[in-house]
Every structure is written in structure tokens, then in C-alpha cells.
Amino acid sequence: MNNGIEKESSAELTLIRLRGEVDLSWSQQVREAVLDAQKLSRKVGVVLSEVSYIDSSGIAALVEGFQNARTKQGGFALVAVSTSLATACESCSRRPISDQRTLRP
Numbered sequence: 001m002n003n004g005i006e007k008e009s010s011a012e013l014t015l016i017r018l019r020g021e022v023d024l025s026w027s028q029q030v031r032e033a034v035l036d037a038q039k040l041s042r043k044v045g046v047v048l049s050e051v052s053y054i055d056s057s058g059i060a061a062l063v064e065g066f067q068n069a070r071t072k073q074g075g076f077a078l079v080a081v082s083t084s085l086a087t088a089c090e091s092c093s094r095r096p097i098s099d100q101r102t103l104r105p
Contacts, residue, residue, distance in 0.1 A: 006019075007033065009040055014037035016033050016034060018050065022051055022053070044074070046077070046078050047080050048078055051085060054085055
């Protein structure tokens, strides 16, 4: 599976669809995509249904997006999260994944 990032944007919401293995080799691109999306839209959703693996650098990019959204009172959600990815995100962010699913501020 090839790694990839696709974005769909509107003034209110940007969806970022990730594909492949999110690891150190391209987690910086994921981070930049999330932070850029937060500049464009008040709410950001990251679709993880096609992510087969994520390491700590990928999780850090997502956690930074979540923290940035909280600081700016925006919305941030992880969408279509597998159980294994949810467990990994929860262990790194120290916050239940359910807190990260809402797009409301």
C-alpha cells in the first residue's frame, strides 16, 4: 500500500484522508497537513480507515493537531479509527480517544 494524503476542504471543515503506514519517513508531512488544515478550517477530521500502521512520530503529529485545536477552540477528530490505532493513540496522548472524536469545540 502506498502512503498518501488527500484533503477535502470547506470553510468550516477539512477532512484529511491518510493512507499507508504513518511512520518517521513521512510523519512530518502528516503534521504539516494537519496544521495547514487547521489554518483553513475551524474543524479538522483525520480519516484513518486506510492506515495500516502508525508509529510514535505519526501519533505525535495527531496529538499536536488535537492540542492545537484545543488551544484555538477548534474541532479535531480521528475518523474511522481501528481498535489497534485507537489503543496506540490513547496510550500516547493520555486521553481517551472518544475525547478526540468530536468535531465540536
